[in-house]
Amino acid sequence: MSRVCSICGKGPISGNSVSHAHNKNRRRWMPNLQRVRSISSSGGTVRIDACTRCIRSGAVVKPLRQNP
Secondary structure, eight states: OOOOOTTTOOOOEEEEEEOTTOOEEEEEEOOOEEEEEEEOTTSSEEEEEEEHHHHHHTOSOOOOOOOO
């Protein structure tokens, strides 16, 4: 998985982890990606990696669930 949102392009960012003694270590903040089913432009369903902000804002259009 490429760790990049399919909708907004959000990816990992880097920075420093700073201790109480002000020691600095490099670290990465990963986006909260979820693998969800979405409706594609052709009308079918496709699985995409979307960040939770895109899912919550409604940028991901989910297909209707089929009840048996």
